[in-house]
Amino acid sequence: MIRIVLFWMLFSLTVVSCTQHIASNKTIIRLKGSDTMLILAQQLADAYMTINPEVSLQIEDGGTATGFTALIQGETDIAMASRLINPQEAQQMAKKYKSIGLSYLVAGDALSIYLNPANQIKTLTMGDLDLIFSGQIDDWLVFTDFPGKIVPVIRPVTSGTFLYFKQHVLKGKDYASYSREMPTTRAVTQLITRDKNAIGYGGFAYGDSVFRAPVNGVFPTPQNVRNDTYPLARYLYFYTIDVPDQQVRRFIDWVIGPAGQRIVKQVGYIPLWD
Amino acid sequence: MLKISLFSFILILLLHTTLWAQFQPQANSDSLKKYLNFLGSDKLQGRGTGSPGLQKAAAFISDHLHRWQLKPAGDNNTYFQHIPMHGSLPLPQSTLELHFEKERIYLNLSDDFLLIxxxxxxxxxxxxxxxxxxxxxVAPEYDYNDYLDLDVSNKIVVVLDGEPWYEDNKGFFKGNDQxxxxxxxxxxxxxxxxxxxxxxxxKNATEQTAFNWQKKKIEYSFEDVSLPAQVTSHLGVLLNPDKNELLFKNAPFSYQQLIQKEKEHKLVNFDxxxxxxxxxxxxxxxxxxxxVVAVKMGMDDSLHDSYVVIGAHYDHLGIGIPVNGDSIYNGVMDNAVGTAVLLELARLFSRNNYAARRSVVFVFFCGEExxxxxxxxxxxxxxAPLYKTIGMxxxxxxxxxxxxxxxxxxxGNYSGLGRILEELAAENGLKVEQIPSNMVADESFNRSDQVSFAQSGIPSILLLEGFLYETLSRSQALEKNRKWFENIYHTPFDDLKQPLDYNAIRRYTDLLYAYCNRLLNISETPQWNENAPFRYKFFQNKAEKR
Incomplete structure (x- = not known):
């Protein structure tokens, strides 16, 4: 026997049923949120709709915060999140639904530091990243033989990755005032490929065109995430308000299952259950 | 006098005969002992969820189910239902920092605080x-709200363990029951x-038994395991009572003053x-x-598509903090013994000459602990769909x-399962006891796998031996039970060295066999009682054919 049990439904008086049915009797499942998860969600949706033609998945990015807002407003069935729900969001959800939200682990990610391949830097420490992104060091000369004004490239405040990086690397400090803010991870990597003084961050799956720098001497690889050596390992999540209806559950189960996790791997993220 | 004595003698004889007519010695003590000796042995390293020891136990169980030709009911025509899980364990370098105006104090994991x-x-x-x-x-039904006019956004709340208690108002919350x-x-x-x-x-100082720090340290030393889906959580800390005063160093009240206020029911909120x-x-x-899941299909045309689930968890705590040099938490009574009983039931129901009207699903659960x-x-x-599962x-x-x-x-008080059991008990001269005051009905029912089924709308029951024994007085039995929970429960001492009466285990198995046999063969479908809190879910299952 266990010591305590508290049920999911403690703060939930109703099971929230969000999915919609269009005239053709197709079930629509809406996903919105993390830009980091966009490619992953699109590929999961393509594969799922192929085997479940009666379901239509609608994917929209905009950042983790946008996903949570949409979830609370009832505008999405699943919020895609690269960070955990924050206290204000949970409070809003509780006020509206008497539920504080359910999270589902979907994939692992090595949050990667992107550099232009021409940059001489071969490794950075967590301390270096803190100094660079908080603006305490603003020239590459500190690390290399070549001067150059460092251009930190960051995501907007609605991004879960923005917040994750701020909390885990900057320990809550503000980003450098001269940071360049880009709306999507794709835009971050595009800027870095054009500017050899730029440095940014984002999901492992987006870093093909840039150099993904080792952190504390450890490369961002699935293996290094699994063995707990890469310091910026994180999870990617789906959120629902409460226990979702059957169609949404079935989709999430499939994502967590072998077929979904194979796609997680194909996209470049880390499957949690091989 | 003689007549009465003779009558009594005949009655006792009849009762005894009836008892053994119903409890035909179906179960085999040697088999039960064999299962238990394996499942409870050090070889299985305490059967922690996600450990090689639990896999060995799963293989042992499935080998037997296969030998008895029970149909696999897990994934892909196997006996195994593979469950994705996530495990997390805090390391000793985790620190809790207290920031006073001119001072910073670091608290150490395990010695000073634990993570919920x-x-x-x-x-x-x-x-x-x-x-x-x-x-x-915040409990609207008791008109009680600790957060009234209190803004805790982006703050950490410090709260007392337990709940309000009034000596003279036992209807407020649940009095002595939590x-x-x-x-x-x-x-x-x-x-x-x-x-x-x-x-x-x-710690609330008025609840002396609630915090035994050494026990808490052991309890929270095991890996935290969850399913991929989790309710939102946040930093949850249990503080060593030795550190309580520290928290209130700069507060308007000291900890002792706070406790005095609590006794006077004058608690207030403050920064x-x-x-x-x-x-x-x-x-x-x-x-x-x-x-590990297996099924034996029923034979009745009208009832074979209805199911009774018989379950037992086969996991325990695994390897933990050593106590007297022993770090293997074997979990013999919790719940190698239940697993052994379920295995024996599976053997009995799998016999070729046995055919029930309904189908029976045997589920050996992991992750209960x-x-x-x-x-x-x-x-x-x-x-089987929930709406076709008539009981657990x-x-x-x-x-x-x-x-x-x-x-x-x-x-038993929630559904017809209780009445059916009472009928069986009466036929066999067994008394049905009320739940003793130290085993609060709701709380005990919520502590094991039956509640997962109840929450899903399926009437469920956990049958325990009572406190009336042939060779023990009720007070002796209660005292033995109390001591077991105090000294053995969730310790490495719940092992094969403790005294076990295999005849008692066999007798329990026979009773359970008779009960499940009845559920599998009666036409009646057990219903939730009107006051049961889980009733609505049953109707939802039926409506949605879940």
């Missing part, structure tokens, strides 16, 4: 303010719903003029653990103290 939930959700890089929020309870509001997770969820970033639970940060270092892992994970997963992914009988923990003369049906 571990993992990334507990991360607080920048120190935040602490505020005292009474018991941290409600769900007293649970740590309940306090945490309330704090989250109010926008708090963390919850610190401190502690202190900030707290948390730097957590954890190991994480993902793995799959297994429920981690929060009923296996049974929660099963009810989400059942072999759970086996979790026996006393095995001797020949019991009474039984306690946990959850």
């Amino acid at each position: 939930k571990t993992g990334v959700q507990t991360f607080i890089p920048k120190p935040v303010s602490l505020v005292f929020a009474g018991y941290g309870i 409600t769900l509001y007293a649970l740590a997770e309940s306090k945490i969820r309330t704090a989250i719903s109010r926008g708090a970033i963390g919850t610190v639970i401190i 502690l003029n202190l900030k707290m940060g948390f730097n957590g270092v954890f190991t994480h892992r993902q793995f799959k653990s297994q429920n 981690k929060g009923l994970l296996g049974s929660s997963y099963y009810t989400d992914h059942p072999y 009988v759970n086996v979790d923990g026996l006393s095995a103290m001797g020949k019991f003369l009474s039984i306690i049906p946990l959850g």
Whole structure:
């Protein structure tokens, strides 16, 4: 026997049923949120709709915060999140639904530091990243033989990755005032490929065109995430308000299952259950 | 006098005959002993969820089910239902920081504080303010609200363990019995719903037994395991009572003054003029653990598509903090013995010459000790649809103290399963006991896998031996039970060295066999009683054909 049990439904008086049915009797499942998860969600949706033609998945990015807002407003069935729900969001959800939200682990990610391949830097420490992104060091000369004004490239405040990086690397400090803010991870990597003084961050799956720098001497690889050596390992999540209806559950189960996790791997993220 | 004595003698003889007519010695003590000696042995390393020891136990169980030609009812025509799980364990370098105006104090994991939930959700890089929020309870039905006019957004709340208690008002909350509001997770969820970033639970000095720090250290030393789906959580801390005064160093009241106010029922909220940060270092892992599931289909045209689930959890705690040099938490009574009983029932029901009207599903659950994970997963992914599952009988923990003369049906008051059991007991001269005051009905029912089924709308029951014995007085039995829970429960001493009465285990198995046999063959479908809190879910299952 266990010591305590508290049920999911403690703060939930109703099971929230969000999915919609269009005239053709197709079930629509809406996903919105993390830009980091966009490619992953699109590929999961393509594969799922192929085997479940009666379901239509609608994917929209905009950042983790946008996903949570949409979830609370009832505008999405699943919020895609690269960070955990924050206290204000949970409070809003509780006020509206008497539920504080359910999270589902979907994939692992090595949050990667992107550099232009021409940059001489071969490794950075967590301390270096803190100094660079908080603006305490603003020239590459500190690390290399070549001067150059460092251009930190960051995501907007609605991004879960923005917040994750701020909390885990900057320990809550503000980003450098001269940071360049880009709306999507794709835009971050595009800027870095054009500017050899730029440095940014984002999901492992987006870093093909840039150099993904080792952190504390450890490369961002699935293996290094699994063995707990890469310091910026994180999870990617789906959120629902409460226990979702059957169609949404079935989709999430499939994502967590072998077929979904194979796609997680194909996209470049880390499957949690091989 | 002689007549009466003779009559009594005949009656006793008749009762005895009836008893053994019903309890035909179906179960085999040697088989039960064999199962138990394997499942409870050190070889299985305490059967922790996600451990090689539990896999060995799963293989042992499935080998037997296969030998008895029971149909696999797990994934892909196997006996195994593979359940994705996530494990997390805080490392000793995790520190809790108290930021006073001119001083910073670091508290150490295990010695000074424990984490109720571990993992990334507990991360607080920048120190935040602490505020005292009474018991941290909002209970509209008792017109009680610790958060009235209190803004805890982005703060950490400090709350007292337990719940309000009035000597002269036992109807307020539940008097001596605790409600769900007293649970740590309940306090945490309330704090989250109010926008708090963390919850610190401190000892209420009026509840002397609630905090034994050494026991708490052991309890929280095991890996925190969850399913991929989790309710939102945040930093949840249990503070060593030795550190309580520290928290109130800059507060308007000292801890002792606070406790005095609590005794006088004059608790107030206040700022502690202190900030707290948390730097957590954890190991994480993902793995799959297994429920082991088999079915024997019924033979009746009209009833074979209805199912009775008989379940028992086969996991325990695994390897933990050594006590007297022993670090293997074998979990013989919790619940190798229930697993052995279920195996023996599977053997009995699998016999070629046995045919029931309904179908029976045997489920050996993993992850029970981690929060009923296996049974929660099963009810989400059942072999047979929930609306076709008419009842669940759970086996979790026996006393095995001797020949019991009474039984306690946990959850029997909620559904027709209780009445059917009472009928069987009456036919066999067994007394049905009320649940003793130290085993509060709701709380005990909520502590094992039967509640996952009840929550899913399926009438469920846990049958326990009562406290009337042939060779023990009721007070002796109660005292033995109390001592077991105090000294053996969830310790390495719950092993094969403790005295076990295999005849008692066999007798319990026979009783359970008779009960399940009845459920499998009667035409009546057990219904929820009108007052049962789980009734609505049953109707939902039926309506949605879940």
